[in-house]
Amino acid sequence: MITRVEVVARRGPGGRTVLPVVRSCGQLAVRRTGPSTVHLVATAFGPLGGDDAEIRLVVEEGATLAVRTVAAAIALPDRAGDRPSAQRVVAEVAGELDLRPEPTVVTARADHRASVTATLAPGAVLTATEQVLLGRTGEEPGRWTGTTRVVVGGRPLLHTTVGLGPGAPAWLPPVAPRAWASTVHVGQAAGVRTAEDAVRLPLENGWVATAWGAELHTVVRAVEAVA
Amino acid sequence: MTASLLTLADSRLPAGGHAHSGGVEQAVAAGLVRDPASLAAFLLRRLQTAGAVAAGLAAAATTLSSSGRHRGQVPSPVAPSPTSPSSEEPPAPSSSGLVAALLALDAEADARTPSPALRAASRQQGRGLVRVGRRAWPSPPWDALPAAPHHPVALGVAAAAGGLTPRDAAAAAAYLSVSGPATAAQRLLAMDPLTVAAVTARLAPEIDAVADAAVREGLPADTDPLLDLLAEVHVVRKGRFFAS
Numbered sequence: 397m398i399t400r401v402e403v404v405a406r407r408g409p410g411g412r413t414v415l416p417v418v419r420s421c422g423q424l425a426v427r428r429t430g431p432s433t434v435h436l437v438a439t440a441f442g443p444l445g446g447d448d449a450e451i452r453l454v455v456e457e458g459a460t461l462a463v464r465t466v467a468a469a470i471a472l473p474d475r476a477g478d479r480p481s482a483q484r485v486v487a488e489v490a491g492e493l494d495l496r497p498e499p500t501v502v503t504a505r506a507d508h509r510a511s512v513t514a515t516l517a518p519g520a521v522l523t524a525t526e527q528v529l530l531g532r533t534g535e536e537p538g539r540w541t542g543t544t545r546v547v548v549g550g551r552p553l554l555h556t557t558v559g560l561g562p563g564a565p566a567w568l569p570p571v572a573p574r575a576w577a578s579t580v581h582v583g584q585a586a587g588v589r590t591a592e593d594a595v596r597l598p599l600e601n602g603w604v605a606t607a608w609g610a611e612l613h614t615v616v617r618a619v620e621a622v623a
Numbered sequence: 624m625t626a627s628l629l630t631l632a633d634s635r636l637p638a639g640g641h642a643h644s645g646g647v648e649q650a651v652a653a654g655l656v657r658d659p660a661s662l663a664a665f666l667l668r669r670l671q672t673a674g675a676v677a678a679g680l681a682a683a684a685t686t687l688s689s690s691g692r693h694r695g696q697v698p699s700p701v702a703p704s705p706t707s708p709s710s711e712e713p714p715a716p717s718s719s720g721l722v723a724a725l726l727a728l729d730a731e732a733d734a735r736t737p738s739p740a741l742r743a744a745s746r747q748q749g750r751g752l753v754r755v756g757r758r759a760w761p762s763p764p765w766d767a768l769p770a771a772p773h774h775p776v777a778l779g780v781a782a783a784a785g786g787l788t789p790r791d792a793a794a795a796a797a798y799l800s801v802s803g804p805a806t807a808a809q810r811l812l813a814m815d816p817l818t819v820a821a822v823t824a825r826l827a828p829e830i831d832a833v834a835d836a837a838v839r840e841g842l843p844a845d846t847d848p849l850l851d852l853l854a855e856v857h858v859v860r861k862g863r864f865f866a867s
Binding site: 543545546551552553554555556557558559565566568569570571588590593594595597598599604606608 | 655661664667668671672675730731733734735737738739843844845846847848849851852855856
Protein backbone atom coordinates (compact mmCIF):
# COMPACT_ATOMS: atom_id res chain seq x y z
CA MET A 397 0.00 0.00 0.00
CA ILE A 398 1.15 3.52 -0.79
CA THR A 399 0.97 6.01 2.05
CA ARG A 400 1.61 9.70 1.62
CA VAL A 401 1.52 12.37 4.31
CA GLU A 402 2.21 16.06 3.86
CA VAL A 403 2.15 18.74 6.53
CA VAL A 404 3.23 22.34 6.06
CA ALA A 405 3.70 24.53 9.12
CA ARG A 406 3.70 28.29 8.61
CA ARG A 407 4.05 31.26 10.91
CA GLY A 408 0.63 32.82 11.10
CA PRO A 409 -0.87 36.00 12.60
CA GLY A 410 0.63 36.84 16.00
CA GLY A 411 3.42 34.30 15.57
CA ARG A 412 1.10 31.30 15.99
CA THR A 413 1.83 28.31 13.77
CA VAL A 414 -0.81 27.53 11.20
CA LEU A 415 -0.97 24.39 9.10
CA PRO A 416 -2.05 25.41 5.59
CA VAL A 417 -1.42 21.88 4.28
CA VAL A 418 -2.43 18.71 6.12
CA ARG A 419 -2.85 15.83 3.69
CA SER A 420 -2.69 12.07 3.99
CA CYS A 421 -3.64 8.96 2.09
CA GLY A 422 -3.03 5.29 2.70
CA GLN A 423 -2.22 3.84 6.11
CA LEU A 424 -1.70 7.06 8.07
CA ALA A 425 -4.13 9.78 9.03
CA VAL A 426 -3.05 13.14 10.44
CA ARG A 427 -4.79 14.64 13.48
CA ARG A 428 -4.01 18.09 14.80
CA THR A 429 -3.74 17.57 18.57
CA GLY A 430 -2.25 20.85 19.74
CA PRO A 431 -1.46 24.38 18.61
CA SER A 432 1.61 23.11 16.75
CA THR A 433 1.32 19.35 17.21
CA VAL A 434 0.08 16.63 14.89
CA HIS A 435 -0.34 12.95 15.59
CA LEU A 436 -0.02 10.33 12.87
CA VAL A 437 -2.64 7.64 13.35
CA ALA A 438 -2.24 4.24 11.74
CA THR A 439 -5.48 3.22 10.01
CA ALA A 440 -4.37 -0.31 9.13
CA PHE A 441 -2.06 -3.07 10.34
CA GLY A 442 1.50 -2.65 9.33
CA PRO A 443 3.54 -1.58 7.63
CA LEU A 444 3.63 -4.83 5.68
CA GLY A 445 6.46 -5.86 3.39
CA GLY A 446 5.88 -4.08 0.09
CA ASP A 447 4.28 -1.02 1.73
CA ASP A 448 5.76 2.35 0.90
CA ALA A 449 5.20 5.42 3.05
CA GLU A 450 6.52 8.93 2.56
CA ILE A 451 5.98 11.66 5.11
CA ARG A 452 6.77 15.13 3.86
CA LEU A 453 7.16 17.85 6.46
CA VAL A 454 7.77 21.52 5.74
CA VAL A 455 8.38 23.89 8.63
CA GLU A 456 8.71 27.43 7.41
CA GLU A 457 10.71 30.14 9.15
CA GLY A 458 9.15 31.19 12.46
CA ALA A 459 6.89 28.12 12.60
CA THR A 460 7.03 25.18 15.01
CA LEU A 461 5.85 21.65 14.35
CA ALA A 462 5.80 18.64 16.66
CA VAL A 463 5.06 15.26 15.06
CA ARG A 464 4.01 12.27 17.18
CA THR A 465 2.42 8.91 16.56
CA VAL A 466 -0.30 7.36 18.71
CA ALA A 467 1.13 3.85 18.98
CA ALA A 468 4.12 1.71 18.12
CA ALA A 469 4.41 0.74 14.46
CA ILE A 470 4.53 -3.03 13.97
CA ALA A 471 6.49 -3.88 10.82
CA LEU A 472 5.28 -7.21 9.43
CA PRO A 473 6.80 -9.37 6.69
CA ASP A 474 5.62 -9.40 3.10
CA ARG A 475 2.69 -11.82 2.75
CA ALA A 476 3.60 -12.85 -0.78
CA GLY A 477 7.39 -12.52 -1.06
CA ASP A 478 10.25 -10.88 0.74
CA ARG A 479 9.80 -7.24 -0.20
CA PRO A 480 10.86 -4.76 2.50
CA SER A 481 8.56 -2.11 3.88
CA ALA A 482 9.78 1.46 3.52
CA GLN A 483 9.11 4.68 5.38
CA ARG A 484 10.78 7.91 4.34
CA VAL A 485 10.52 11.15 6.26
CA VAL A 486 11.55 14.08 4.11
CA ALA A 487 11.72 17.34 6.04
CA GLU A 488 12.52 20.87 4.99
CA VAL A 489 13.01 22.98 8.07
CA ALA A 490 13.57 26.72 8.44
CA GLY A 491 11.68 26.89 11.76
CA GLU A 492 11.59 24.22 14.43
CA LEU A 493 10.72 20.54 13.94
CA ASP A 494 10.31 18.08 16.79
CA LEU A 495 9.83 14.56 15.43
CA ARG A 496 9.30 11.90 18.10
CA PRO A 497 7.37 8.88 16.86
CA GLU A 498 6.57 5.89 19.05
CA PRO A 499 8.86 2.84 18.62
CA THR A 500 8.98 0.61 15.56
CA VAL A 501 8.73 -3.10 16.34
CA VAL A 502 10.17 -5.26 13.57
CA THR A 503 8.62 -8.72 13.71
CA ALA A 504 10.31 -11.96 12.65
CA ARG A 505 11.13 -12.11 8.89
CA ALA A 506 10.08 -8.47 8.40
CA ASP A 507 12.54 -6.15 6.64
CA HIS A 508 11.88 -2.48 7.34
CA ARG A 509 13.78 0.41 5.76
CA ALA A 510 13.41 3.77 7.47
CA SER A 511 14.97 7.04 6.46
CA VAL A 512 14.94 10.60 7.69
CA THR A 513 16.26 13.22 5.30
CA ALA A 514 16.25 16.69 6.82
CA THR A 515 17.29 19.77 4.90
CA LEU A 516 17.76 22.65 7.30
CA ALA A 517 18.16 26.35 6.70
CA PRO A 518 20.81 28.02 8.83
CA GLY A 519 19.30 28.67 12.28
CA ALA A 520 16.66 25.92 11.96
CA VAL A 521 16.05 23.67 14.96
CA LEU A 522 15.59 19.91 14.66
CA THR A 523 15.04 17.10 17.12
CA ALA A 524 14.39 13.66 15.63
CA THR A 525 14.18 10.44 17.60
CA GLU A 526 14.06 6.83 16.55
CA GLN A 527 13.31 3.79 18.71
CA VAL A 528 13.51 0.26 17.37
CA LEU A 529 12.76 -3.15 18.85
CA LEU A 530 13.54 -6.31 16.88
CA GLY A 531 10.85 -8.93 17.43
CA ARG A 532 7.88 -9.04 19.76
CA THR A 533 8.22 -10.88 23.07
CA GLY A 534 9.75 -14.29 22.51
CA GLU A 535 9.95 -13.73 18.77
CA GLU A 536 12.96 -13.88 16.44
CA PRO A 537 14.34 -10.45 15.50
CA GLY A 538 13.39 -8.86 12.18
CA ARG A 539 15.64 -6.71 10.03
CA TRP A 540 15.77 -2.90 10.26
CA THR A 541 17.82 -0.42 8.27
CA GLY A 542 17.74 3.24 9.21
CA THR A 543 19.38 6.09 7.31
CA THR A 544 19.64 9.61 8.64
CA ARG A 545 20.87 12.48 6.52
CA VAL A 546 20.89 16.03 7.83
CA VAL A 547 22.05 18.90 5.64
CA VAL A 548 22.40 22.40 7.08
CA GLY A 549 22.82 25.37 4.77
CA GLY A 550 23.78 23.06 1.90
CA ARG A 551 26.50 21.27 3.89
CA PRO A 552 26.09 17.66 5.04
CA LEU A 553 26.08 17.53 8.83
CA LEU A 554 25.29 13.88 9.46
CA HIS A 555 24.78 10.89 7.18
CA THR A 556 24.63 7.46 8.73
CA THR A 557 23.01 4.13 7.98
CA VAL A 558 22.49 1.67 10.82
CA GLY A 559 21.57 -1.93 10.08
CA LEU A 560 20.05 -4.15 12.74
CA GLY A 561 18.97 -7.77 12.70
CA PRO A 562 20.16 -11.00 11.13
CA GLY A 563 22.31 -10.30 8.06
CA ALA A 564 23.01 -6.65 8.88
CA PRO A 565 26.72 -5.80 8.49
CA ALA A 566 27.41 -4.58 12.02
CA TRP A 567 24.92 -6.86 13.77
CA LEU A 568 27.23 -9.63 14.87
CA PRO A 569 27.69 -11.29 18.25
CA PRO A 570 28.71 -10.32 20.83
CA VAL A 571 27.12 -6.96 19.98
CA ALA A 572 23.83 -7.75 18.24
CA PRO A 573 21.25 -5.70 20.15
CA ARG A 574 17.48 -6.23 19.96
CA ALA A 575 16.76 -2.66 20.98
CA TRP A 576 18.16 0.58 19.62
CA ALA A 577 17.41 4.26 20.12
CA SER A 578 18.84 7.42 18.63
CA THR A 579 18.25 11.14 18.86
CA VAL A 580 19.71 13.77 16.58
CA HIS A 581 19.49 17.42 17.55
CA VAL A 582 20.46 20.60 15.73
CA GLY A 583 20.13 23.95 17.48
CA GLN A 584 22.25 23.63 20.58
CA ALA A 585 25.78 22.20 20.74
CA ALA A 586 26.86 19.48 23.17
CA GLY A 587 30.10 17.54 23.56
CA VAL A 588 31.04 13.87 23.77
CA ARG A 589 29.43 11.77 26.48
CA THR A 590 29.89 8.03 26.86
CA ALA A 591 28.12 5.38 28.94
CA GLU A 592 27.77 1.63 28.79
CA ASP A 593 26.33 0.92 25.32
CA ALA A 594 25.48 4.58 24.75
CA VAL A 595 27.33 7.49 23.22
CA ARG A 596 26.67 11.13 22.39
CA LEU A 597 28.72 12.70 19.61
CA PRO A 598 28.97 16.41 18.89
CA LEU A 599 27.81 17.91 15.61
CA GLU A 600 28.26 21.50 14.58
CA ASN A 601 25.60 23.31 16.66
CA GLY A 602 24.08 19.97 17.68
CA TRP A 603 24.66 16.36 18.65
CA VAL A 604 23.64 12.79 17.96
CA ALA A 605 23.05 10.26 20.74
CA THR A 606 22.73 6.50 20.32
CA ALA A 607 22.10 3.62 22.72
CA TRP A 608 21.59 -0.09 22.22
CA GLY A 609 20.85 -3.15 24.31
CA ALA A 610 18.46 -5.99 25.02
CA GLU A 611 15.39 -4.11 26.28
CA LEU A 612 13.82 -1.05 24.69
CA HIS A 613 12.88 0.70 27.93
CA THR A 614 16.46 0.57 29.26
CA VAL A 615 17.83 1.69 25.89
CA VAL A 616 15.43 4.65 25.77
CA ARG A 617 16.50 5.61 29.30
CA ALA A 618 20.17 5.26 28.27
CA VAL A 619 19.81 7.50 25.22
CA GLU A 620 17.99 10.11 27.32
CA ALA A 621 20.77 9.92 29.93
CA VAL A 622 23.50 10.76 27.41
CA ALA A 623 21.38 13.20 25.37
CA MET B 624 46.32 -3.45 -11.82
CA THR B 625 49.71 -1.89 -11.43
CA ALA B 626 52.29 -2.35 -8.69
CA SER B 627 51.18 1.04 -7.30
CA LEU B 628 48.26 -0.79 -5.69
CA LEU B 629 50.61 -3.11 -3.83
CA THR B 630 52.60 -0.12 -2.60
CA LEU B 631 49.46 1.75 -1.57
CA ALA B 632 48.09 -1.17 0.46
CA ASP B 633 51.49 -2.09 1.93
CA SER B 634 51.64 -1.59 5.69
CA ARG B 635 55.27 -0.47 5.24
CA LEU B 636 54.16 2.64 3.35
CA PRO B 637 55.12 5.27 5.96
CA ALA B 638 51.74 7.03 6.14
CA GLY B 639 51.29 6.61 9.88
CA GLY B 640 48.75 3.79 9.83
CA HIS B 641 50.84 1.69 12.22
CA ALA B 642 49.95 4.10 15.05
CA HIS B 643 46.23 3.21 14.76
CA SER B 644 44.39 0.04 15.72
CA GLY B 645 41.02 0.87 14.17
CA GLY B 646 39.27 0.40 17.51
CA VAL B 647 40.89 -2.97 18.22
CA GLU B 648 42.84 -1.76 21.26
CA GLN B 649 39.63 -0.64 23.02
CA ALA B 650 37.75 -3.71 21.80
CA VAL B 651 40.45 -5.84 23.43
CA ALA B 652 40.19 -3.79 26.63
CA ALA B 653 36.38 -4.23 26.60
CA GLY B 654 36.74 -8.00 26.11
CA LEU B 655 35.09 -7.89 22.67
CA VAL B 656 38.19 -9.15 20.87
CA ARG B 657 40.05 -11.95 22.63
CA ASP B 658 40.67 -14.80 20.15
CA PRO B 659 40.74 -15.45 16.39
CA ALA B 660 36.95 -15.94 16.16
CA SER B 661 36.07 -12.69 17.94
CA LEU B 662 38.77 -10.87 15.94
CA ALA B 663 37.25 -12.16 12.69
CA ALA B 664 33.80 -10.92 13.76
CA PHE B 665 35.20 -7.51 14.73
CA LEU B 666 37.09 -7.14 11.43
CA LEU B 667 33.99 -8.13 9.45
CA ARG B 668 31.76 -5.52 11.13
CA ARG B 669 34.50 -2.90 10.67
CA LEU B 670 34.96 -3.85 7.00
CA GLN B 671 31.25 -3.66 6.22
CA THR B 672 30.69 -0.30 7.93
CA ALA B 673 33.76 1.98 8.18
CA GLY B 674 35.52 -0.04 5.46
CA ALA B 675 32.60 0.24 3.04
CA VAL B 676 32.38 4.00 3.57
CA ALA B 677 36.16 4.36 3.13
CA ALA B 678 35.99 2.33 -0.08
CA GLY B 679 33.19 4.52 -1.45
CA LEU B 680 35.04 7.73 -0.57
CA ALA B 681 38.33 6.47 -2.04
CA ALA B 682 36.68 5.39 -5.29
CA ALA B 683 34.93 8.74 -5.60
CA ALA B 684 38.16 10.67 -4.93
CA THR B 685 39.97 8.63 -7.59
CA THR B 686 37.22 9.36 -10.09
CA LEU B 687 37.33 13.08 -9.33
CA SER B 688 41.11 13.38 -9.61
CA SER B 689 41.68 11.12 -12.60
CA SER B 690 41.35 13.83 -15.27
CA GLY B 691 38.26 12.24 -16.72
CA ARG B 692 39.80 8.80 -17.21
CA HIS B 693 37.30 7.01 -14.99
CA ARG B 694 34.39 9.43 -15.20
CA GLY B 695 31.10 7.68 -15.12
CA GLN B 696 32.54 4.58 -13.45
CA VAL B 697 31.38 5.66 -10.05
CA PRO B 698 28.04 7.29 -9.35
CA SER B 699 28.74 10.84 -8.27
CA PRO B 700 28.39 11.16 -4.50
CA VAL B 701 28.00 14.91 -4.77
CA ALA B 702 24.98 16.38 -6.47
CA PRO B 703 26.12 18.37 -9.46
CA SER B 704 25.71 22.10 -9.10
CA PRO B 705 22.96 23.62 -11.23
CA THR B 706 25.56 25.44 -13.33
CA SER B 707 27.55 22.34 -14.25
CA PRO B 708 27.12 20.97 -17.77
CA SER B 709 24.75 18.07 -17.96
CA SER B 710 26.50 16.13 -20.72
CA GLU B 711 27.08 12.40 -20.31
CA GLU B 712 30.86 12.77 -20.13
CA PRO B 713 31.62 15.96 -18.25
CA PRO B 714 35.10 17.35 -18.72
CA ALA B 715 37.62 16.85 -15.94
CA PRO B 716 37.10 19.46 -13.26
CA SER B 717 39.30 22.48 -13.51
CA SER B 718 41.75 22.99 -10.68
CA SER B 719 39.33 25.11 -8.66
CA GLY B 720 36.51 22.73 -9.59
CA LEU B 721 38.57 19.83 -8.27
CA VAL B 722 39.31 21.74 -5.05
CA ALA B 723 35.57 22.26 -4.51
CA ALA B 724 34.70 18.67 -5.45
CA LEU B 725 37.29 17.15 -3.11
CA LEU B 726 36.22 19.54 -0.35
CA ALA B 727 32.60 18.45 -0.83
CA LEU B 728 33.71 14.81 -0.67
CA ASP B 729 35.68 15.55 2.49
CA ALA B 730 32.51 17.09 3.99
CA GLU B 731 30.61 13.90 3.11
CA ALA B 732 33.33 11.98 4.97
CA ASP B 733 32.83 14.26 8.00
CA ALA B 734 29.06 13.66 7.92
CA ARG B 735 29.72 9.90 7.94
CA THR B 736 32.24 10.19 10.79
CA PRO B 737 30.49 11.98 13.67
CA SER B 738 32.98 10.66 16.26
CA PRO B 739 35.62 13.38 16.90
CA ALA B 740 38.19 10.72 17.79
CA LEU B 741 37.61 8.86 14.51
CA ARG B 742 37.64 12.12 12.55
CA ALA B 743 40.99 13.05 14.08
CA ALA B 744 42.41 9.58 13.40
CA SER B 745 41.26 9.70 9.78
CA ARG B 746 42.63 13.21 9.16
CA GLN B 747 45.93 12.34 10.87
CA GLN B 748 46.38 9.35 8.57
CA GLY B 749 45.23 11.41 5.58
CA ARG B 750 47.89 13.99 6.30
CA GLY B 751 50.51 11.22 6.59
CA LEU B 752 49.44 9.71 3.27
CA VAL B 753 49.56 13.09 1.51
CA ARG B 754 53.12 13.56 2.77
CA VAL B 755 54.39 10.26 1.38
CA GLY B 756 52.06 10.19 -1.63
CA ARG B 757 53.25 13.55 -2.94
CA ARG B 758 56.82 12.21 -3.02
CA ALA B 759 55.90 8.77 -4.35
CA TRP B 760 53.46 9.85 -7.07
CA PRO B 761 53.87 13.55 -7.89
CA SER B 762 50.65 14.78 -9.49
CA PRO B 763 48.66 18.06 -9.65
CA PRO B 764 45.56 16.74 -7.75
CA TRP B 765 47.56 16.64 -4.49
CA ASP B 766 47.45 20.45 -4.51
CA ALA B 767 43.64 20.35 -4.67
CA LEU B 768 43.34 18.54 -1.32
CA PRO B 769 42.73 20.30 1.99
CA ALA B 770 45.70 20.28 4.42
CA ALA B 771 44.58 17.25 6.43
CA PRO B 772 42.00 15.40 4.33
CA HIS B 773 40.15 12.31 5.48
CA HIS B 774 42.34 9.27 4.84
CA PRO B 775 40.09 7.64 2.19
CA VAL B 776 39.94 10.91 0.23
CA ALA B 777 43.76 11.11 0.24
CA LEU B 778 43.88 7.41 -0.67
CA GLY B 779 41.69 8.03 -3.69
CA VAL B 780 43.93 10.87 -4.87
CA ALA B 781 47.01 8.68 -4.33
CA ALA B 782 45.41 5.92 -6.40
CA ALA B 783 44.69 8.33 -9.25
CA ALA B 784 48.22 9.73 -9.05
CA GLY B 785 49.57 6.17 -9.23
CA GLY B 786 47.54 5.41 -12.34
CA LEU B 787 45.03 3.17 -10.56
CA THR B 788 41.30 2.81 -11.06
CA PRO B 789 38.46 3.69 -8.63
CA ARG B 790 37.99 -0.06 -8.06
CA ASP B 791 41.68 -0.34 -7.06
CA ALA B 792 41.29 2.57 -4.64
CA ALA B 793 38.19 0.97 -3.15
CA ALA B 794 39.98 -2.36 -2.74
CA ALA B 795 42.93 -0.68 -1.02
CA ALA B 796 40.61 1.22 1.34
CA ALA B 797 38.63 -1.93 2.17
CA TYR B 798 41.78 -3.97 2.73
CA LEU B 799 43.39 -1.28 4.89
CA SER B 800 40.24 -1.11 7.04
CA VAL B 801 41.05 -4.61 8.31
CA SER B 802 44.78 -5.21 7.76
CA GLY B 803 46.00 -2.58 10.25
CA PRO B 804 43.50 -3.61 12.96
CA ALA B 805 44.43 -7.28 12.46
CA THR B 806 48.11 -6.52 13.02
CA ALA B 807 47.22 -4.42 16.07
CA ALA B 808 45.26 -7.34 17.55
CA GLN B 809 48.19 -9.67 16.89
CA ARG B 810 50.51 -7.35 18.83
CA LEU B 811 48.09 -6.60 21.67
CA LEU B 812 47.04 -10.19 22.29
CA ALA B 813 50.36 -11.81 21.30
CA MET B 814 48.37 -13.89 18.82
CA ASP B 815 49.93 -16.37 16.44
CA PRO B 816 50.88 -14.36 13.30
CA LEU B 817 49.94 -17.26 11.03
CA THR B 818 46.46 -17.41 12.54
CA VAL B 819 45.97 -13.65 12.16
CA ALA B 820 47.21 -13.79 8.55
CA ALA B 821 44.68 -16.53 7.88
CA VAL B 822 41.86 -14.51 9.49
CA THR B 823 42.70 -11.56 7.21
CA ALA B 824 43.12 -13.71 4.10
CA ARG B 825 39.73 -15.38 4.65
CA LEU B 826 38.10 -11.94 4.47
CA ALA B 827 39.18 -11.60 0.81
CA PRO B 828 35.71 -12.36 -0.66
CA GLU B 829 34.09 -9.79 1.66
CA ILE B 830 36.81 -7.23 0.82
CA ASP B 831 36.16 -7.77 -2.90
CA ALA B 832 32.40 -7.46 -2.35
CA VAL B 833 32.85 -4.16 -0.50
CA ALA B 834 35.12 -2.83 -3.28
CA ASP B 835 32.65 -3.93 -5.98
CA ALA B 836 29.77 -2.25 -4.17
CA ALA B 837 31.80 0.96 -3.82
CA VAL B 838 32.08 1.39 -7.59
CA ARG B 839 28.62 -0.01 -8.35
CA GLU B 840 26.43 1.67 -5.76
CA GLY B 841 28.21 4.89 -4.92
CA LEU B 842 28.84 6.31 -1.50
CA PRO B 843 27.37 4.29 1.39
CA ALA B 844 26.87 5.61 4.93
CA ASP B 845 26.99 2.40 6.95
CA THR B 846 27.97 3.05 10.51
CA ASP B 847 28.61 1.06 13.65
CA PRO B 848 27.86 3.04 16.82
CA LEU B 849 29.95 0.49 18.73
CA LEU B 850 33.07 1.71 16.89
CA ASP B 851 32.17 5.32 17.75
CA LEU B 852 31.78 4.44 21.43
CA LEU B 853 35.03 2.45 21.53
CA ALA B 854 36.91 5.32 19.85
CA GLU B 855 35.61 7.93 22.29
CA VAL B 856 36.32 5.78 25.36
CA HIS B 857 39.78 4.99 24.00
CA VAL B 858 40.85 8.53 23.20
CA VAL B 859 40.57 9.70 26.82
CA ARG B 860 42.20 6.57 28.22
CA LYS B 861 45.62 6.77 29.85
CA GLY B 862 48.47 4.49 28.82
CA ARG B 863 47.10 3.53 25.45
CA PHE B 864 49.41 1.92 22.93
CA PHE B 865 47.67 3.07 19.73
CA ALA B 866 46.38 6.55 18.83
CA SER B 867 42.96 5.12 17.90
